[in-house]
């Protein structure tokens with residue numbers, strides 16, 4: 532059995548796999564502030580003041596369940612220039628630490644969790660959200676800032692959601708565009724399995740309109756608002772937590788509520804969301820020199836047929852065509868037989884992708900407990 536961990540600033544999510552089968556999943560939520568442990572449909576209050584205590588808690592819990600953990604896979608948000616998953620050693624720990632200023636809410640707790648997991652005494656693998664995008668060429672990842680600033684601060688487009696983009700595009704040949712549309716949203720242009728471009732940048736703020744994030748902005752807006760007296764901290768909160776679908780609609784970041792609303796603000800929020808996505812798809816079709824396959828994933832991509840319909844209809848100039856019934860019922864292939872572009876809905880599973888990386892690196896010996 533292997534353990535897969537996905538850590539946030541106040542959460543530890545886990546999944547246990549036997550081979551590719553998920554045995555159990557759970558979550559410690561609100562670490563440090565009335566923490567709650569969810570597992571097997573149950574919910575209990577626990578005393579967990581920090582991430583190290585969280586790991587001690589789940590380790591004890593696994594012992595009561597007799598889970599023989601043979602390896603651990605960690606989702607790590609930022610890995611700077613690391614191009615693939617790594618067996619964790621001091622060099623990898625140092626890399627995660629060096630990337631911390633670029634992912635201050637994620638890398639430090641991930642580092643603390645990795646160190647706490649040494650107590651399991653098993654090999655640990657880091658799977659980076661940025662690694663899949665490292666195949667981008669300088670022309671795609673370079674911002675037009677003064678060179679000395681770029682070099683001094685390692686400023687470039689890194690991209691995120693890489694584990695999800697890798698999972699849904701795995702073994703898909705040709706020119707593929709993957710749309711990860713969840714609360715966070717990003718899009719990737721992929722050629723024969725290698726990422727060519729992606730919409731998130733130095734941070735996850737760039738690109739598509741998201742649940743609460745702005746996506747692309749004129750940098751002049753930031754300067755303008757600073758001059759109006761907003762502090763960097765206030766702008767950080769505004770751009771990450773109060774913008775996007777929520778900010779525009781003044782109602783919700785949940786697309787289901789906006790689709791059901793008849794307020795003009797909700798309608799405009801959805802229109803801007805779709806317009807930005809269609810614009811990126813158009814740009815990536817140019818970058819790829821055409822399109823063989825469009826993939827939708829994430830909570831919105833997997834479930835919201837109306838959004839998919841409008842996006843695919845905007846590609847009718849390419850000969851993309853939907854099979855309406857299949858789209859309505861979230862089938863895996865939603866394009867018609869005569870469509871010039873294959874359109875798919877794929878349920879993302881970042882934890883399974885991490886488990887596969889653990890097996891790839893450590894070999895099948897960790898796959899079965901017997």
Ligand code: ADP
Nearest residue numbers: 712713714715784785786787829830831834835
């Ligand atoms: P995260 O990025 O936090 O992992 P998800 O990928 O779960 O988020 O996506 C969350 C969003 O997906 C929700 O805000 C909601 O808008 C949308 N969503 C989730 N389930 C559905 C559904 N059944 N129908 C339509 N939209 C959904």
